[in-house]
Amino acid sequence: MGRASLAAVACLALAGAGYSAERPAAKFACATCHRAEAESQPRTAMGIGMELPPNQTVLRAHPKLTFERNGYTYTIESDGDRSTYTVSDSNGKLSLPIRYAFGVHNQTFVLEHDGGFYESMVSYYASPNGLGVTVGNGKIEPHNLVEAMGRKTSDTEIAACFGCHSTGAVNGGKLTLASLEPGLNCGHCHAGAGAHMKSLAAGTAGPLPKKLGEMNAEQTSRFCGQCHRTWEEIVKLRQFGEANVRFQPYRLANSRCFVGGDPRIRCTACHNPHADPAPEAAAYDHNCLACHSQDAPPVAGLDVPRAKVCPVAQEKCVSCHMPKLKIPGGPTLFSDHQIRIVRPGDPYPN
Amino acid sequence: MPRGIGVCLLVCSSLAAGAAGAQAQDLESRAAAARDADDVPSALKLYRQAVREKPAWLEGWWFLGLLAYQSQQFADARQAFAEFTKLDAKVPAGWAFLGLCEYETGQYDGALEHLERGFASGARLDPEVEQVARFHRALLLTRAGAFDRARDELKTFVERGIHDPVLIAGVGLNALEIPDLPQEVPAGQRDLVEMAGKTAYAWIAGDSQQTEAAFRSLLGQYPSAPGVHYLYATYLLQSRPEAMNAELQRELEVNPGNARARAVMALRLRLAGDPAAAVPLARKAAADSPGLGLAQYAYGVALTETGALSDAIVHLQAAVRIEPGDLGYHAALATAYSEAGRYEDAHRERQASIKLARESRGPG
Numbered sequence: 001m002g003r004a005s006l007a008a009v010a011c012l013a014l015a016g017a018g019y020s021a022e023r024p025a026a027k028f029a030c031a032t033c034h035r036a037e038a039e040s041q042p043r044t045a046m047g048i049g050m051e052l053p054p055n056q057t058v059l060r061a062h063p064k065l066t067f068e069r070n071g072y073t074y075t076i077e078s079d080g081d082r083s084t085y086t087v088s089d090s091n092g093k094l095s096l097p098i099r100y101a102f103g104v105h106n107q108t109f110v111l112e113h114d115g116g117f118y119e120s121m122v123s124y125y126a127s128p129n130g131l132g133v134t135v136g137n138g139k140i141e142p143h144n145l146v147e148a149m150g151r152k153t154s155d156t157e158i159a160a161c162f163g164c165h166s167t168g169a170v171n172g173g174k175l176t177l178a179s180l181e182p183g184l185n186c187g188h189c190h191a192g193a194g195a196h197m198k199s200l201a202a203g204t205a206g207p208l209p210k211k212l213g214e215m216n217a218e219q220t221s222r223f224c225g226q227c228h229r230t231w232e233e234i235v236k237l238r239q240f241g242e243a244n245v246r247f248q249p250y251r252l253a254n255s256r257c258f259v260g261g262d263p264r265i266r267c268t269a270c271h272n273p274h275a276d277p278a279p280e281a282a283a284y285d286h287n288c289l290a291c292h293s294q295d296a297p298p299v300a301g302l303d304v305p306r307a308k309v310c311p312v313a314q315e316k317c318v319s320c321h322m323p324k325l326k327i328p329g330g331p332t333l334f335s336d337h338q339i340r341i342v343r344p345g346d347p348y349p350n
Numbered sequence: 351m352p353r354g355i356g357v358c359l360l361v362c363s364s365l366a367a368g369a370a371g372a373q374a375q376d377l378e379s380r381a382a383a384a385r386d387a388d389d390v391p392s393a394l395k396l397y398r399q400a401v402r403e404k405p406a407w408l409e410g411w412w413f414l415g416l417l418a419y420q421s422q423q424f425a426d427a428r429q430a431f432a433e434f435t436k437l438d439a440k441v442p443a444g445w446a447f448l449g450l451c452e453y454e455t456g457q458y459d460g461a462l463e464h465l466e467r468g469f470a471s472g473a474r475l476d477p478e479v480e481q482v483a484r485f486h487r488a489l490l491l492t493r494a495g496a497f498d499r500a501r502d503e504l505k506t507f508v509e510r511g512i513h514d515p516v517l518i519a520g521v522g523l524n525a526l527e528i529p530d531l532p533q534e535v536p537a538g539q540r541d542l543v544e545m546a547g548k549t550a551y552a553w554i555a556g557d558s559q560q561t562e563a564a565f566r567s568l569l570g571q572y573p574s575a576p577g578v579h580y581l582y583a584t585y586l587l588q589s590r591p592e593a594m595n596a597e598l599q600r601e602l603e604v605n606p607g608n609a610r611a612r613a614v615m616a617l618r619l620r621l622a623g624d625p626a627a628a629v630p631l632a633r634k635a636a637a638d639s640p641g642l643g644l645a646q647y648a649y650g651v652a653l654t655e656t657g658a659l660s661d662a663i664v665h666l667q668a669a670v671r672i673e674p675g676d677l678g679y680h681a682a683l684a685t686a687y688s689e690a691g692r693y694e695d696a697h698r699e700r701q702a703s704i705k706l707a708r709e710s711r712g713p714g
Contacts, residue, residue, distance in 0.1 A: 172592055191623070218689035231700070232681040238707045253688070253700065260688030260696060304693045350704055 218260030522547025
């Protein structure tokens, strides 16, 4: 293992110990008190966020990937420490190093060319274990190698990309890549964690970070929606149609059972943000039955209709009521968070 | 702006002529012949005589209105289109022309109402009439203080490269958020309005070099004119958002009553994650200008995010009442209802927002 790899492992170990973006030089770390969360979260997809060289494990596991589209050939080659993205046609080729591999299971690459950032035209998809057109780029018909290489991003867009896949990369709306740490660390969500630890180190009670677990469904959706997109944002952007299945807070809010003041339908009722989502359908049954059962207790202060009890089954609810859908043109399946009774032949709701 | 009358004369070829007696038919034929021969004075005289004898003659009122409008006899034209729309309220062009006539006769409130009605059905007007009507509606919306809607409309003329002093002045008034019409700008303000119009024009046209230079001149020449720093602040939002707050502050120093500037400052604070700091600013904006949708919205969302949901809903409902076509206001109200646990209201408002989003133009 080279020196760079050792340094990276050390960084991961620090991240695993729960040091936040506001990392204080103190004996206290998040893990001192919140060990379970601080140990599990860095290993989640959100905790990893992106892969930088030389730790691009996905690319290292796939030393050569190729794809053809619109007369262009895409090749991604990895020699272990470095990966290169090449697009070629009959007239020539353009090769760029892959510094930023966004994502964990599936990866899209942010490439730098002529002082600008580009979202790669092709991405790696775990299923079918190869390259495919990046979601959202399907309609682009490139006219040259640069356009074929990727889609140029605006300053705002690229700041949003880095802001949601890393910590410390955006300050005051501007990119500050020198301070980038891959993934979301504690301080990314828990604003004030650094000050909290400093005060503990100084032996004072100090300010406590906001208790995110006290947020109701609407507040939680708005919070998670900073990256997963809020209902308001999708409506204002008019992103209608099946492609919006990937914006879970939007889909969830359109569910008949979504009540903003009800904690039983908030994102974190089903998803532990310090762990990856459970893949088994049955893992969510107790969340559904918290409302949809004969003996579900009412929530104090909420005046909402009593939820109906499913006449078909009491288990694996999400397998029917949250169908998995593919985005048009993309290979990835997303669970549709617009919880509903799905009838054969029904169109995708909005 | 062209009035597009030549095309308009063809617009109502589908209007059915009613049954009429032989004498009336003769009068109608003579009026039509005079119109075809471009003998406008005779045609006007004959159409006036014909509608006196046959007040329910729809086509007669229509051509009388068009010919009077063409001859700049706007009071007569207004009267003719008023009669026309009384007889048939379902012809969008009738309302559009009534509004255009009222614009010319200085009946501005009626003009806006009737131009809006011309577009309300969604039926297409003749393209040339539509452009004229849209342009005048944009000027009237600015006069009515509906600056955002007016801006969207004015942008389309700038983007098509139309250069016209009235357009420049209209853009200038809109940019400075002066609720006035180009022809009513006091002499002492004309240079400022024109300069602001040219600056905003360059900005909309995407000429960044010229825009920067124009802003430098505008700020240098009119550093304390109300609206100038606010305009620059909105420009900075796209290019240098970090510098925006300082400009908003300068605007409030020279123009403390600018509720928009205060509301935008509140929204910036909310965006920066400090809704509690946004509340007093937004409260003052809403108190100073209760009829300003943006101020009510800013106060409503700041209250939503600080947990004062009942008050938030009151102010967001006000914002929606003031500007029912603003998608953002509806969406914020839906969110506030939802957070307050008002299940049915939230669901209804969400559906209304989605419908509005589908029916209105997207953000670029």
